[in-house]
Amino acid sequence: MVPKSFGFMMFLWVQTAANISVTGIIGSTVELRCDELNGTFILNNFRVIWQKEGEIECFVETYDSDEDLTSYRMKNQCPDFTGRTRFNEEPKEGKFTLQLLKISPKDEFTYSCVVLKNEKGKFTIHREVKTNLKVAANYSTPVLTHMSSGEETTFSCTSSHGYPQPKVYWVNHTDISLLNSTQHYTRAPDGTISVFSTLTVKAATGIKLECTVENEQLHQNLTATIDTTSPENSPSVDNTPSKTKGAVLGSVAAVSVVILLILYIVWKKRRTSVPKTYIAEHGLERNTYTLPAACHV
Structure with missing residues (x-):
């Protein structure tokens, strides 16, 4: 019952x-x-x-x-x-x-x-x-490609199998400005989402762009960069989260300060350990006395 x-x-x-x-x-x-x-x-x-x-x-x-x-x-x-x-x-x-x-x-x-x-x-x-x-769900590492046609160059940034719908940012490294782009989303049978973002700019001899796919729910930021000024003319990918980058830079700065402090202490110690001389006149003789390092003023 x-x-x-x-x-x-x-x-x-x-x-x-x-x-x-x-x-x-x-x-x-x-x-x-x-x-x-x-x-x-x-x-x-x-x-x-x-x-x-x-x-x-x-x-x-x-x-x-x-x-x-x-x-x-x-x-x-x-x-x-x-x-x-x-x-x-x-x-x-x-x-x-x-x-x-x-x-x-x-x-x-x-x-x-x-x-x-x-x-x-x-x-x-x-x-x-x-x-x-x-x-x-975590998004995949962004893949960047580009194609030139006449006076324009079109860049594309793709990432897949994530959830919920991400935000996509394009940054021009020349002046650190955000660029307008278009996004197209598709959904897989399991509910995950893929994003295809495109950016069209005037053709130039070289440009360095960064595409970031942000998943706010998981605090995930995946970044890929493409530099058409490089001889290889191929994209380089960096998928380190932004917060991790900041932590690494902070650690490098801290280590640099410690190293400089150690070098200063060593220099100071060497400077104070150099024997000093004191010359005193006694009658017609000139006597030279070396003072112990501990007595230096």
Whole structure:
């Protein structure tokens, strides 16, 4: 027999703000945590249901220690989650963390773990934990190409298999200015996105351009440069994140300061260790005395 409270939960959604934010990579497994029960925990006194915000006709996953919910799950679990959910830890320890397998962009929702507790024979809401799931994927290293036609040169920058939709920047290294470009996006069956960006400029003897693909969700910046002034006339690629570049430059500067400080100390020490002479006249004789280094003024 299926608990009446579970049927009731199909139409229950407690309106509270999400208090957890999680980012999952497309195709991987993500954990939605729900394991912060307080006080003495007796498993038989609790029932749990995971819901997707706005969905009242089905649930993501559910748990009841007293009953076999296999048939109930087959009838009432949302089809998109069939075979893709499992509890990560032992519910008997009060941990109802849910693993969501093979995630995709369509899983990007706010989820709620509703914990019901038996109070004098009646199940009521004991607590609710909300998780806001964001989905993302890393973009590939940008590939730069160019082609000249008459008085114009067209540059293209491509990157693929990322999510969500990226931002693309073109920079002219001559004057460090941003250039206007056009973007075209395509979506793969798994939900990932590819971007194709083009930039057209007047033909010149040589130009150095930089194309950056930014994934804000993952704080990812991939950069490729093309320098048509080089003899090889071929693009050079740099996919180091901007923050990493700054850290490297900062480290180099710090090391340089330390080296200069060491050189100054060595120079100062050598200068003060050179023997000094004092010439005193005594009668008709000129006597020379060498002062110890420790007595130098």
